[in-house]
Amino acid sequence: MAQKTALIVYAHQSPASFNAAARDVAVQALTKQGYKVLVSDLYAMNFKASATAEDIKGDLKNPEHFIYNNEMMVAWQDGRLSDDIAEEQHKLEQAELVIFQFPLYWFSIPAIMKGWIDRVLTQGFAFTLQKMYDNGIFKAKKAILSFTTGGTESMFKPDGVHGDINVPLCVQHSTLHFLG
Amino acid sequence: MAQKTALIVYAHQSPASFNAAARDVAVQALTKQGYKVLVSDLYAMNFKASATAEDIKGDLKNPEHFIYNNEMMVAWQDGRLSDDIAEEQHKLEQAELVIFQFPLYWFSIPAIMKGWIDRVLTQGFAFTLQKMYDNGIFKAKKAILSFTTGGTESMFKPDGVHGDINVPLCVQHSTLHFLG
Numbered sequence: 001m002a003q004k005t006a007l008i009v010y011a012h013q014s015p016a017s018f019n020a021a022a023r024d025v026a027v028q029a030l031t032k033q034g035y036k037v038l039v040s041d042l043y044a045m046n047f048k049a050s051a052t053a054e055d056i057k058g059d060l061k062n063p064e065h066f067i068y069n070n071e072m073m074v075a076w077q078d079g080r081l082s083d084d085i086a087e088e089q090h091k092l093e094q095a096e097l098v099i100f101q102f103p104l105y106w107f108s109i110p111a112i113m114k115g116w117i118d119r120v121l122t123q124g125f126a127f128t129l130q131k132m133y134d135n136g137i138f139k140a141k142k143a144i145l146s147f148t149t150g151g152t153e154s155m156f157k158p159d160g161v162h163g164d165i166n167v168p169l170c171v172q173h174s175t176l177h178f179l180g
Numbered sequence: 181m182a183q184k185t186a187l188i189v190y191a192h193q194s195p196a197s198f199n200a201a202a203r204d205v206a207v208q209a210l211t212k213q214g215y216k217v218l219v220s221d222l223y224a225m226n227f228k229a230s231a232t233a234e235d236i237k238g239d240l241k242n243p244e245h246f247i248y249n250n251e252m253m254v255a256w257q258d259g260r261l262s263d264d265i266a267e268e269q270h271k272l273e274q275a276e277l278v279i280f281q282f283p284l285y286w287f288s289i290p291a292i293m294k295g296w297i298d299r300v301l302t303q304g305f306a307f308t309l310q311k312m313y314d315n316g317i318f319k320a321k322k323a324i325l326s327f328t329t330g331g332t333e334s335m336f337k338p339d340g341v342h343g344d345i346n347v348p349l350c351v352q353h354s355t356l357h358f359l360g
Contacts, residue, residue, distance in 0.1 A: 017246075050229050065197065106294075111294040
């Protein structure tokens with residue numbers, strides 16, 4: 001039986017944090033279950049958050065009127081995405097399970113994780129206009145949102161959603177759902 | 181009568197974009213109405229999106245267990261926030277009106293704008309545990325979300341929300357509200 005793979009997209013600055021502990025517990029538990037576990041430690045990687053033309057190698061299709069999504073879609077087709085994005089996409093392709101581990105910032109994911117969503121989930125790779133929602137490219141994947149909230153009563157709540165195009169959307173949607 | 185001030189927090193990579201045109205129209209209209217208009221052009225500023233220890237000058241309160249919000253609150257009290265954050269806070273203090281101008285990325289603000297929210301709205305400066313929601317520090321301010329959506333039917337929709345602590349929250353909340 002082929003080994004299953006999990007990807008943990010992790011966004012906390014401190015190895016001493018509860019988020020780090022939650023990540024470590026997840027790595028241990030999944031490894032025990034036979035998973036190969038990949039971790040994208042976004043702050044440690046100094047992961048670029050902003051969607052810019054630097055994400056594309058070579059010439060832009062329309063440098064006079066830069067539209068990020070369009071340029072990225074073409075660059076993905078041509079294999080001209082920046083190395084850091086290509087690497088995250090490669091991890092994501094392998095993963096049957098994706099866990100987003102983060103502290104809640106302003107009722108949502110931290111900017112560095114929003115940057116992962118904005119930059120890695122390229123049209124063509126992660127969805128097409130035909131392949132989204134119930135027909136999504138990643139519908140076989142599962143995602144878990146695992147986050148902590150501020151204040152003295154830090155909480156750790158997991159949730160599972162189906163992994164079609166709703167995976168990234170639910171980073172927002174489920175977060176808000178959690179919050180009522 | 182004192183001159184009124186507006187701040188436009190703007191997040192598009194291209195001067196040829198519809199977002200840029202919307203920004204320019206807003207600048208013109210507000211100037212005509214007697215506003216002093218400040219613009220934070222986040223991509224042009226190469227605005228740092230990620231919340232890191234570099235946002236704090238001098239020693240950390242608890243370097244062994246870095247908690248961004250706590251460190252930022254103390255740094256704000258002591259005047260030790262990084263210059264880029266202090267500058268944005270200074271703009272925000274002056275502004276009676278704040279306009280967020282952006283293209284929608286994954287049903288939300290682009291990461292670079294989430295970075296502005298995460299980094300600029302420091303506890304103490306933007307809210308306290310006593311001063312939030314209806315009792316918010318910025319309740320006299322007004323905010324407008326102005327954004328474009330992808331696809332061929334690009335849309336431009338403005339909305340207004342009250343400017344207490346709901347200002348930043350509504351960047352998320354109103355966006356989702358817009359979307360149903």
